[in-house]
Amino acid sequence: MTSYALRRLIIAAPTLFMIVTLSFFMMHLAPGGPFDAEASLEPEVIANLEAAYDLDKPIIVQYGFYLGKVARGDFGPSIIYIDRTVTELLVIGLPVSIKLGLSAMILALAVGGSLGVIAALRRNSLTDYAVMGVAMTGIAVPSFVMAPLMSLLFGVVLKILPVASLEPRGGLAEALPMLAPITPYILPVVALALPQIAILARLTRGAMIETLRQNYIRTARAKGLGQRNVVWTHALKSASLPVISYLGPAAASILTGSVVIEQIFQLPGMGRFFIQGAINRDYPLVLGIVVVYALAVILLNLIVDLMYGLLDPKVKVE
């Protein structure tokens, strides 16, 4: 197990290297540069600026410089946010994005998982159809439609939750001051979690139905175990395997989904910095964020695979 984890971590290094290389050349080989927008600048000023950011050097030299710096954990200075280094911006953005993503993930697992189990246990009942209908809607209606609708309903019409601000405002914060600090995150987290809730509910339902058909479940029932015991101690563990194997992709889509959600709710997370950076050709900022995201996805996939190995006796992790 440990050696498998180590080997996976070692493979992660060339993966990251490839990611850095690909994104670096993609951004730098394209025509145009970060100072194009400022048409009023004198050519000398642009030359000086480019020299300051090493942009006047041949691309291979820039690439070498960049690799050297990244290896030391230095992502360089940001171009659009003057006087800030990329690392400083990451320190601002990362906690917001992590809070958002992690809460959405937990919410999606809890709600999606339970809905799926309930639907599977009452297969072909009204409950089942209702859950699956909601899940289908969650898949068909993208989060960037749900988010404005929810802001309108809960923020503008009902005035319960704050909209597009980190200030705890609205009815809920006044009624329950205890909850005030989390109120700004409720809508974004729910909007981010909804599509995953839908997918997880469908997945869990399918896996649970499949598991309940197995012979060992029949054995457990024949032994006289109650429904609760059969579901919780016998079925759930095996039914959770397909769900766990989906957690890697789920994490990746939550990461990318949070770009839009941060944009809609004006949260100062990594996604907003990424879009700002990409539009304005802030090479160091975009590269830094891509590296951090890629690292997150790689680590999450590793954790998921290790969990899978621990839970599924059929999988031998070597």
Place this chain on the structure above:
Amino acid sequence: MALLAAQRNAHEALMADAAAIKGRSLWEDAGRRFRANKAAMAGVIVLGLISLCAIVAPSLSPYTIDDLDWMNIGAPPSLENGHWFGTDDTGKDMFVLTWIGARVSLIIGVMTTAVALSIGVIYGATAGYVGGRTDNAMMRFVDVLYALPLLFFIIILVTVFGRNIYLVFLAIGCVEWLTMARIVRGQTLSVKQKEFIEAARASGAGPAAIIGRHVLPNVVGPVIVYVTLLVPTNILVESYLSFLGLGVKEPLTSWGVLISRGANSIESAPWLLLIPATCLAITMFCFNFIGDGLRDALDPKDR
């Protein structure tokens, strides 16, 4: 001459006999199962209607996409003034915009999937057929790409190379082929072991002929299912890009562009968001129902 004609007649008669006693093929079975699936058939019909509207509806309206109706700016849907879906904040007719958007969104969904399909099938079939070390290296490369937050690459590609619609096709397609390659490779690996491939090789067929004539036709099922699920995914990816302001440019529009603009005026003019969003959601429903129906019809395990 007469002899030839007689021979041909005899041959045709034989063929007719053969056709009369022909058993049901896998495809006929699948077709029957698919047609029995009400949700999937409803999906096909509604999707057909949406496509039809996308083609003809813009010309049914009294307005064109360039018309700015100064008298009706931000007007709600109404039958009287001919703005059946209302107008946006510049006085453009939403009915025309919605169906032109449908055109662009559907074309993007299909084109990006075509790009992903071509890359994925060629890559996957090659890896699976050649096998061994090449296969290993090729699939390792796919694994590496899988670990990337690919949407970020699409965003980088689109921002860096300009927001050209062909580039959007390519960028999305170049990123979404990975799963396709995995599916095709897996199927190819299992088909490769079959006797008829050995027979083809024994009769002197080259690798290209074997892949094209004998392997690919046998991997079509899972690929079709995945394609019906990839089209809506790609439509969503484009909407997502458009929502961030990185999708198709004026004067073209897409559902994502309309939704993004509608989201800004949701309080004053909710129809600007609701109409394109409903169209998008219905399309997603249709593709998902069709995909599920195809999977049930083509998957021999669950009969």
